[in-house]
Amino acid sequence: MPRIALEHIAQTNNTGYPAPHDAAVAARWVRRLGPAHGLTDFGVSHVVLKPGGASAQRHWHEDEDEFVVMLAGEAVLVEDDGRTLMRAGDMAAFPKGEANGHHLLNESDGDCVFLAFGRPPTGDCHYPDIDLLWTGGGYRRNDRSSF
């Protein structure tokens, strides 16, 4: 059955971020729709972001296009150009290699829901606000030393 039944897909707030960078995403509850439905060309994450939560640490990918569409509630898109309120139906695109760190913050008092599309990155992901670097093989400090 092609229609997606969210209630049958596990939801997790796991993160690979090392402490203390993990706390910001504890309110991010993700369902990975791609593996659940046999999609391999791209990934689709259904995300419920609780009040106060962040979608991620502010970041940009060297080799992964990303796209988000808001389904419900409100979030603030934070990127180099400023802050933009995002509501249901609003969309944003983050092409690979564009050095514009971005994330969504739920500053409202209700849940917000969005879909995030991408492909597993194999190259570096940069976090301009914190001492964190994704190398493809794992998280490191910006000088590439281990946590």
Next chain:
Amino acid sequence: MPRIALEHIAQTNNTGYPAPHDAAVAARWVRRLGPAHGLTDFGVSHVVLKPGGASAQRHWHEDEDEFVVMLAGEAVLVEDDGRTLMRAGDMAAFPKGEANGHHLLNESDGDCVFLAFGRPPTGDCHYPDIDLLWTGGGYRRNDRSSF
């Protein structure tokens, strides 16, 4: 600016379908968001489907995963298992190689809006209801003869 401003992206109801198969999608108005925003890993089409329109001829791809999410209005998802009403927030996934022809029909009296994700197919696309085959290089009849 990552946020997508739809009003700046051209909208078209062009189709490559040969007659008479083109008429069904004349009410499908598409904006291609990927090229407009530098995305190359996957394609994103913003589609406004007018009353009476179809998203496509019913089809399935040998080598292209597809995903749709409804943003507004109502459409009926038609596939081998039957008909499913889709409303804002509803999603469906169509993994490559699954021989289950699918499309969306707008049987309501208002516009419906959805996003469709995929990657350009290089292999065959099958249309179980009509004498049409996409070969990667163009449209043919099911016996691979030209139109």
